[in-house]
Amino acid sequence: MKKIILFLRYPLTNKVGEAVIVPVESLQENLWEVCKKAYPDGKYFSFDRYYGRTELTSLGRMFPYILRDDVYVWNVPYSDLSIQEFLDTHGLTEQDMIEVEVDNVGSAGEMLLRLYQEWVSFAEIAGLVVDQIGRGMTVYSVLKWLYCSFGKKKESKPKVREFYQFLVSRNRWNVKVLAKRLSTDETFLKAMLEAVGFEDRGGGDYTFSREKNEKFGELCSAYMNSWSNNHGGEINCCGVNEEVFIINRNMLYLRILCSEIQANRIWAEAKKKLQELICQNSEYLFVAGDETTVCLKEQFPDGFGYEEESWLWGALHSLNTYLDGKIWPLEELLEREI
Known part of the structure; x- marks a missing residue:
């Protein structure tokens, strides 16, 4: 007889995993609802066997991707997936076992x-x-x-x-x-x-x-090890390194948004702000070949201490705040046009 088997794992407790048989007639039912029926006390269900460890499933209640009508669709809510679609996505049949982790919840940091x-x-x-x-x-x-x-x-x-x-x-x-x-x-x-x-x-x-x-x-x-670079000193520069990374990400993203919406003035102003930052902190910063990528010097000057680190971090963070203020309105404008 054809049947579907859910194998429930409990990674955060000592409870032994268990198999639950689901009638094959349930193929068009919602997978999350079937899991909930199989284990009513479960709060979170994730599918690490198929997607790896990700808060998208355990916390966000979203499948990273599914195959629907021969097209991959990303970030699909639990409420929008049948057992049949899950089987099709992962090349499974009714005879295969669907492995499910119950209440396997870690940090929500990745979602942020x-x-x-x-x-x-x-x-x-x-x-x-x-x-x-x-x-x-x-x-x-x-x-x-x-x-x-x-x-x-x-x-x-x-x-x-x-x-x-x-x-x-x-x-x-x-x-x-x-x-x-x-x-x-x-x-x-x-x-x-x-x-x-x-x-x-x-x-x-x-x-x-x-x-x-x-x-x-x-x-x-x-x-990842480069994030702990202290640039020749003994002061922890992780915060400074991160702000530089975020500036470069924001500049790249703003460049894309401005090219899509023909916002040349906004892009020119952002580049000017960046150049001013470099000039004011030239003992620590320089720009790469395209003049929009910030780099930290490998060796900071002697005497670089907590006060200098705090000042540099503040200057970098201020530019990121400015860039955020330009990015989000453009992003919202483009999404309204879709």
Whole structure:
């Protein structure tokens, strides 16, 4: 007899996992509601076996992606997914077991990270990999591809962690089929696949290389370690490093928004503000080749102490506050036009 089996795990307690049989007639029922019926005392249900550990499922009650009508859709609410769609997304049949984590709740911090902040980090690391193979990818190009892909609204775009887990969930992809299903650019997908460890086999086919994926992981670790750089001194500069990172993310995003809405005056003013910041803090800061990317000097002057760190952080934070004030109205304007 055909049946659906939910296997409930309880990772935060000593309770032994248990299997619950669901009638096959329930295929069109909502998966979350079926889970709730199977274990009424559960407050949160997540699906780490399929998506990795993510607060999108355990706290946000959203599936990072599902396959619907042969198209991948991102950030789907629990209330909008049937058991059949879940099976189809993960290549399962009625005879397969659906593994569910119950009340597996961690920190909500990841839900508060901004989408583009994550993508700038990923793009900087991916750029190191892809540049080695001559594709010449830049952070701006990745954000531009992202802005034009998956739909215009933020809600339709994947978070980096979920997109990475999605790419490495299979050992083989055809980039032409994937681009169609994701509604995104082939060049973007090729760059992302090669960055995380896939090899181009020709004809649009890509296969996973564990060795290359491990090298990508090493680059990620090295990138995160750079946040603890004290620039030759003994003062903790993590706050300063973070503000510089956010400035560069905000400048990139503002550049994209201004190009979409032809807001040249706003972009010119932002660049002027940035140049003023660099001039006033030239002993600590300089700009990269495009004159819109802030860099911290590897070695700060002797005598850099808590007072200097506080002043520098305040100047950087002030620019970020200004940029936020320009970004959000433009973003809201563009979303109203969609």
